[in-house]
Amino acid sequence: MKVQRLEPIRTTLKPSNHPYLNGAWTPLHEEVNALDLEVIEGAIPADIDGVYTRNTENQIHQPLGFFHPFDGDGMLHQISFENGRASYRNRFVRTRGFHAEQEANASLWGGLMDRHGVSKRPGFGAHGGLKDSSSTDVIIHAGRAVSTFYQCGEAYLVDPETLDTIGVAHWGPLDGVSAHPKVDERTGELMFFNYSTHAPYMHYGVVDADNKLTTYRPVELPGPRLPHDMAFTENYVILNDFPLFWDPELLKRDVHAVRMHWDKPSRFAIIPRRGDGEIRWFEAAPTFVLHWVNAYEQDDEIILDGYFEEDPAPKKATDALPGYEHLMAYLDEHAFRSKLHRWRFNLKDGATKEQRLDDRVLEFGTINQRVAGRPYRYAYSTKSKPGWFLFSGFVKHDMQTGEWQEVNLEPGRYGSEAPFAPRIGAKDEDDGYLVSFITDENTGTSECILIDCKRFSAGPVARIALPHKLCSGTHACWADRKFIRERRVP
Numbered sequence: 001m002k003v004q005r006l007e008p009i010r011t012t013l014k015p016s017n018h019p020y021l022n023g024a025w026t027p028l029h030e031e032v033n034a035l036d037l038e039v040i041e042g043a044i045p046a047d048i049d050g051v052y053t054r055n056t057e058n059q060i061h062q063p064l065g066f067f068h069p070f071d072g073d074g075m076l077h078q079i080s081f082e083n084g085r086a087s088y089r090n091r092f093v094r095t096r097g098f099h100a101e102q103e104a105n106a107s108l109w110g111g112l113m114d115r116h117g118v119s120k121r122p123g124f125g126a127h128g129g130l131k132d133s134s135s136t137d138v139i140i141h142a143g144r145a146v147s148t149f150y151q152c153g154e155a156y157l158v159d160p161e162t163l164d165t166i167g168v169a170h171w172g173p174l175d176g177v178s179a180h181p182k183v184d185e186r187t188g189e190l191m192f193f194n195y196s197t198h199a200p201y202m203h204y205g206v207v208d209a210d211n212k213l214t215t216y217r218p219v220e221l222p223g224p225r226l227p228h229d230m231a232f233t234e235n236y237v238i239l240n241d242f243p244l245f246w247d248p249e250l251l252k253r254d255v256h257a258v259r260m261h262w263d264k265p266s267r268f269a270i271i272p273r274r275g276d277g278e279i280r281w282f283e284a285a286p287t288f289v290l291h292w293v294n295a296y297e298q299d300d301e302i303i304l305d306g307y308f309e310e311d312p313a314p315k316k317a318t319d320a321l322p323g324y325e326h327l328m329a330y331l332d333e334h335a336f337r338s339k340l341h342r343w344r345f346n347l348k349d350g351a352t353k354e355q356r357l358d359d360r361v362l363e364f365g366t367i368n369q370r371v372a373g374r375p376y377r378y379a380y381s382t383k384s385k386p387g388w389f390l391f392s393g394f395v396k397h398d399m400q401t402g403e404w405q406e407v408n409l410e411p412g413r414y415g416s417e418a419p420f421a422p423r424i425g426a427k428d429e430d431d432g433y434l435v436s437f438i439t440d441e442n443t444g445t446s447e448c449i450l451i452d453c454k455r456f457s458a459g460p461v462a463r464i465a466l467p468h469k470l471c472s473g474t475h476a477c478w479a480d481r482k483f484i485r486e487r488r489v490p
């Protein structure tokens with residue numbers, strides 16, 4: 001492996017006992033290019049050609065207040081596969097906040113869990129006062145990587161092959177862009193939403209394959225909400241209004257305390273994809289959903305699969321380090337018990353039906369993007385380590401038969417969100433690989449693994465060494481090189 005290290009960035013972060021600044025969540029500050037990655041086990045497949053891109057959160061400077069892992073600066077990591085060879089590179093997203101704090105050589109913004117007034121500069125997003133870290137999500141649209149922040153920031157465009165930050169997307173509205181914009185690979189369109197603390201509280205937008213904003217419309221809500229993800233079908237998008245939101249009375253005093261309102265239903269907005277026409281609202285049992293798996297139309301129904309949380313506002317963790325009880329509970333999938341679930345919305349009679357599909361705690365689902373918004377068969381979920389936001393395994397579900405297979409990582413090894421990379425010339429939906437980065441706490445190293453989805457439970461068919469230990473993070477995506485280059489808008 002040939003490794004080229006870039007000029008170091010400036011950092012003032014000091015050692016601490018914070019559970020999310022240590023171990024698999026130790027921030028990485030080094031930026032490198034690495035060619036000819038070495039194989040630890042198996043072989044690099046020659047039948048995929050594309051890039052896996054992963055966003056992680058890496059705190060650079062000493063926090064001004066109480067650190068939450070979602071405050072960390074966005075860093076993109078990429079492994080590129082071509083002709084049976086693999087290369088790796090990583091770069092911080094050069095956001096306005098990154099540049100300002102490099103210049104100041106200090107934190108200028110407080111975090112999610114800080115009281116109002118900690119930030120030294122005006123902030124971004126629905127929460128207000130936060131740095132737009134661009135650290136949550138990454139997708140590929142119009143030949144560019146688009147990096148986004150869950151509290152609604154600017155959409156940062158990054159070259160998906162070099163990881164150089166290009167700048168802010170011109171189509172981003174004033175209220176910003178939430179994490180989880182969706183791309184329909186068949187049409188090249190990007191669909192997005194945002195949310196805010198002022199009426200109408202939510203908007204929906206479309207950016208077409210030519211990178212032009214073609215739709216931007218309000219989606220009126222009863223008050224400020226905290227939607228995190230959206231879904232789409234061939235003709236509709238699905239947005240949500242869940243009864244987990246900031247306490248309206250406390251919010252008037254700028255206190256962002258989240259409460260579950262069990263007396264209110266979950267509400268789903270079904271919106272024509274082009275944004276024209278009426279919004280139809282459906283109601284369902286109260287819950288909160290962080291992520292959807294997929295959605296599609298079938299006869300009179302819209303089918304939506306995602307992870308139903310049984311306890312979206314869990315009690316404090318009793319076994320956490322003093323002071324971290326609340327933080328630990330809200331990052332623990334086993335505390336909010338997210339389970340694979342199906343909602344069916346009948347467009348004829350307005351009824352909703354619901355069904356639990358698996359009783360295990362799962363989240364962060366991926367699919368073959370070629371069946372996004374269409375009837376599909378296979379879903380890939382992650383398992384997590386109880387008590388922690390760390391991925392400990394992967395489950396493949398056959399959504400037709402209910403059968404499943406799983407891969408569990410050895411203790412001390414943690415994965416990243418694992419999208420599906422289709423094999424060149426694949427005909428079957430599951431003909432390809434699940435790609436994930438592993439952070440190994442036993443060896444202090446990282447690697448990339450590939451699981452052959454046709455032989456899922458056999459475990460990784462390739463383990464590829466990475467040049468440094470990665471910090472854990474949130475989202476990742478796969479894009480075929482052909483898709484990147486053919487869809488590229490100058």
Ligand SMILES: [Fe+2]
Nearest residue numbers: 179228291475
């Ligand atoms: Fe997310």
